[in-house]
Amino acid sequence: xxxxxxxxxxxxxxxxxxxxxxxxxxxxxxxxxxxxxxxxxxxxxxxxxxxxxxxxxxxxxxxxxxxxxxxxxxxxxxxxxxxxxxxxxxxxxxxxxxxxxxxxxxxxxxxxxxxxxxxxxxxxxxxxxxxxxxxxxxxxx
Amino acid sequence: xxxxxxxxxxxxxxxxxxxxxxxxxxxxxxxxxxxxxxxxxxxxxxxxxxxxxxxxxxxxxxxxxxxxxxxxxxxxxxxxxxxxxxxxxxxxxxxxxxxxxxxxxxxxxxxxxxxxxxxxxxxxxxxxxxxxxxxx
Numbered sequence: 706x707x708x709x710x711x712x713x714x715x716x717x718x719x720x721x722x723x724x725x726x727x728x729x730x731x732x733x734x735x736x737x738x739x740x741x742x743x744x745x746x747x748x749x750x751x752x753x754x755x756x757x758x759x760x761x762x763x764x765x766x767x768x769x770x771x772x773x774x775x776x777x778x779x780x781x782x783x784x785x786x787x788x789x790x791x792x793x794x795x796x797x798x799x800x801x802x803x804x805x806x807x808x809x810x811x812x813x814x815x816x817x818x819x820x821x822x823x824x825x826x827x828x829x830x831x832x833x834x835x836x837x838x839x840x841x842x843x844x845x846x
Numbered sequence: 847x848x849x850x851x852x853x854x855x856x857x858x859x860x861x862x863x864x865x866x867x868x869x870x871x872x873x874x875x876x877x878x879x880x881x882x883x884x885x886x887x888x889x890x891x892x893x894x895x896x897x898x899x900x901x902x903x904x905x906x907x908x909x910x911x912x913x914x915x916x917x918x919x920x921x922x923x924x925x926x927x928x929x930x931x932x933x934x935x936x937x938x939x940x941x942x943x944x945x946x947x948x949x950x951x952x953x954x955x956x957x958x959x960x961x962x963x964x965x966x967x968x969x970x971x972x973x974x975x976x977x978x979x980x981x982x
Contacts, residue, residue, distance in 0.1 A: 741965070745917075790905030791909075809904070811931025812931070814904060814926055815927045817908075818923045
């Protein structure tokens with residue numbers, strides 16, 4: 706079937722994503738230097754809302770849910786939704802329409818955005834319950 | 847062959863259009879209203895093909911924010927919110943403009959993330975090369 710050989714950006718992304726997951730399964734971003742540091746943290750020294758998500762994914766791929774949660778709780782909460790959304794894109798490519806999805810109101814997306822930003826701020830604050838949100842902090846309280 | 851609905855180029859014999867999802871097999875009626883990502887425009891809206899969704903790219907916006915760690919990802923989420931707000935108000939043209947911006951900022955985040963990975967690998971290679979030079 707020529708559909709397999711035809712180039713499509715979605716296909717390239719899918720292959721790249723799978724390769725990324727394989728690399729993440731083999732190498733631990735906490736120990737190996739092959740993964741680039743977060744550009745935001747590299748430039749500013751602060752944690753961004755996504756910091757620790759690669760380490761969380763590595764832990765999750767090895768079944769350590771607790772360690773994944775400690776690395777980035779927000780990423781772990783978002784992961785099932787993101788995975789469903791990405792699966793929908795794959796299905797959409799295949800059969801022309803995606804999986805059923807709820808229609809979010811503009812206000813709820815803005816609230817989601819606020820949660821991401823507030824999480825990013827909270828994990829940088831030196832206040833006790835909030836600083837546990839920094840990557841890995843829950844593992845060494 | 848070219849899709850009769852959106853004009854995208856598809857491989858001969860494709861079942862559906864890669865861009866809009868229209869059925870390309872002759873004799874088979876096209877699938878009507880697509881329950882796809884984003885908000886489906888109610889039928890009868892002037893100037894827009896009925897049932898055509900305006901994608902808000904929210905999944906990619908969040909993904910690039912979390913994985914590429916960039917303020918541009920936040921911009922993409924803000925535009926994704928605008929897409930749905932404007933659709934709720936019935937502003938289809940505004941929603942389509944916001945949709946374009948959401949897509950643009952998703953690609954910007956993705957591009958910067960990719961550049962960061964490329965730059966990191968370059969530094970790593972230079973580091974390895976440097977250690978070889980020092981040894982000899």
